Amino acid sequence: MRRLADAMGVQAGALYRYFATKQDLLTAMAERMVGSVVDAVDAVDAAGPTGDGDWSARVARLARALRTALLAHRDGARVFAGTHSTGPNTLGFAESLVGVLREAGFGDGEAARALYAVANFTVGHTLEEQAALRPGDGGLTDAGALYEATVAGTYPHLAATLPVLTTTDFTAHFEFGLRLLLDGLRAVRR
Template identity: 50%
Template sequence: MGVCSVVPEAPPRERVLALVRAFREALLTHRDGARVYAGTHATGPNTLGLAGSLVGALREAGFDAVAALEKALLLMHFTTGHVLEEQAATGGEAYSHLSEVGEHFTTMNYADLFERGIRLMTTDLR
């Protein structure tokens, strides 16, 4: 079953969730899948099919065409970025210092980490 054919009869929200989950799984299927995907301007039938299916489901959920496209792109970009982090977080076993914190890579709270980072970078501002 392809990413675009996921639960075509489901309600819009469930279809969007299933499509994004399937996209994530498709990226995870390939070593560095997110990096390869992010490094290209993909306009093939799979990418356009996914975007079209997401836009269609979002339109059915009440979004206008532009808002649906923007939401679809945000979901795809978020998924790609998340998988980039997920795939980068594996394989640290070969590096002694990373193997000590390997599990933390998959359980850390990225929002908290972001907040700590921006606070650290702005400590010299008053």
């Protein structure tokens, strides 16, 4: 709060004139971050119902747009994860994703739970991605610590997969998880 107040050239207490609590400020920040997802929402909504095969591409576009929006801000996923925004940007994203699923034949409950699954996967993945890419304190990186712990212990399965576990190709990790999630949604679709 002090840093924000300094950046605005006011005392920290003056911020409470606009936001009753720190949580209110974080919620407003989260809503603002998700504002850039509007283009993806508009594109998905403009595509409209396209039948059986395209719903997963539309859901994937929304998930990717959310990830991109959060990555555009330092600790974006961390800020977003701690809020429950009901602003037009967040609700527009949710409305679009649930609409795609309902139009594809998912029941209301399945569509609502799928919204949580897609949003939670995307935010969780991005939270881990941003944490891993944050400049360290000069010590071992997460990858370095994992490597040392793995080769020093008796973890042959982890040692065999270290090249993938320690890569910073987070897009590949995200796309793999998103594909698993969409495949799972296909399996439960009525």
